[in-house]
Amino acid sequence: MKSQPNVVSRIGHGVIDSIWRLGSAARFLGQVLWRSGLSWRRFQLIMNEVYASGVLSLIIIVVSGLFVGMVLGLQGYQTLQTYGTEQSLGVLVALSLVRELGPVVAALLFASRAGSAITAEVGLMKTTEQLKAMEMMAVDPIARVIAPRFWAGVISMPLLAAIFSIVGVFGGYLVGVVLIGVDDGAFWSQMQAAVDVRNDVLNGVIKSVVFGFAITTIALFEGYDAMPTAEGISRATTRTVVTSSLAILALDFVLTAFMFKGI
């Protein structure tokens, strides 16, 4: 039996391993960007993947957005009415969604719906030697398989986040105005006075683009780097969801600190 390595050396190995992985992920991203020409020349390749990751994520995004908005309406009303400011419900719902919940929750859902699918798909292609076969057919798998999926994710993510936000606002409206009876005019006008297109809406879009970048990079890298066994794919898929969720939350903090520091 092998001697148990001590904690310090285990942590050290872990750190070195993560730095190594970060480095190869960065190199991978560079390769993907460098060899993206083909997928933009043959836009159909990207279209197919937008369908797979964007259109197929639509239902979960719409349903979750509606419920998150409804919960915000309900909870927000409970809190605001104790201060007699339930008129600001629209502001609360809209700002929470546009600035934070829209991009972040949509990204988390995207990571677990589309990100895991991408990892499993690419991992399977690697395991069954489809990527190697492609290489032997003188077709670059990074340009043909990886890059279209990457750009499809980057395109889909902000659209999904926007749909999430708008459906969420509608959900808040349903609960706040239709169900509870907050004044319709106040709900919209206060919202419109408080939500700024550049500071709030645009920043939310920027956030979701960054998240889309991060999720697809992680998902593709994990798939491409997966051990070519069934167990390897399942582990890579799990890692995709965990890593990209953490990355979304960490990036969200950094971006928020940058964007809203003066406000």
Next chain:
Amino acid sequence: MERAKLDFWVGLFVLAGFAALLGLALKVGNMSSFSSAPTYNVQADFNNIGSLKVRAPIKSAGVVVGRVSAIRFDNQNFEATVTLTLDGQYQFPKDTSAAIMTSGLLGEQFVALDAGGDVKNLATGDKIKITQSAVVLENLISQFLYNKASDAPKTDAAQTPTQGTQP
């Protein structure tokens, strides 16, 4: 899946996404910062701006007529110079006064314009002469306490004696 069908769904998705973005911009947000309507800038000096922020609304008679576009400290006369960006469709007389007010008791601060009676209107680069600073709650309270103290004879309650550090 058939290619035409796939393209249709992708097109629909992209359309829905852009519609949502547009909805966020128009229905949820206000397009003011993107509107190309002409604006003009005037300045106003305040002794104290309280917690006025850039992009705070400027209201006249309760209607939003513009936004604060810059705040800086004037090192010459030690006052805050606030740049007010006003919507071109609203014109104000030259002797309009500006005051920093608070919406509600603890709400955000905004600049309130009170129109004067001059025949000439404010134009870009003009300065609003009559200004009223923000009410600072701490000053208000200490003033109140000070008055109370001077009302009540022979009590030092209001004045907290500072610890002298005499050698």
Next chain:
Amino acid sequence: MSSLFTRIFIVSADNLIEINNVSFAYGSRAILKGINLVAPRGKVIAIMGGSGSGKTTLLRLIGGQLRPTHGEVRVDGQVIHQLSNDALYKIRRKMGMLFQFGALFTDMSVFDNVAFQMREHTDLSEELIHDLVLMKLHAVGLRGAHDLMPYELSGGMARRVALARAVALDPQLIMYDEPFTGLDPISLDVIGNLIRRMTDALGLTSILVTHDIHKSLNIADYVYFISDGMVEAEGTPDEIRASTLPFVHQFIHAEENGPVPFHYPAPDYAVDLGVAR
């Protein structure tokens, strides 16, 4: 060329593949230790050896997916590992490869799999591609299956589709990586005969990596035995059958013990069990 003539191996100057003293190691783990091997045009060359003997690595070296640590691999006169990326991709268009389990693209139909390279590398019209694909599929007897998806195919059918895909652009060389693994005897025979037929009909050169000894002795022109990263024996099928080399003998007769031991290297049994010291 008559069938008999092609089955007689003649040393020819016109070798499509020449492997000269090639070594390869993953880090410190040596896989190949000085291999010499030639593949003349129009022949079926079988490379045999036990699992993990470095056969697949050899194919990867020919395809330029790996670089040899020592020596050189020449394909059509060009040293593979000295080629630029573009030149490598160009020469790969002259190669086809049949992977162990076919490696069909799972998200495409049989038709699209075979059409893949034509669409990627040529400007042929869709009608022409349609005809070409059906011809290739007809050659492997699966013209009727062109609408199916890979998951609807049996193992043998998938292998045949992969073969049709490998010859899609009429390559000069086809490499087969364990084409017989996991096939029933009938499918195995079909694939074996197809390999021979394709080679003769299209004037290809085939490199067949396998450990199925009897099938490959039937269809190959020349056989190399690889063990532990070295060429252990070589010769025509008849020479191999008559070989007295203990390694070849063990392999052909599938004996459990011989030069290739049944036991993984281990300390003495009794010592391990603690009965002896």
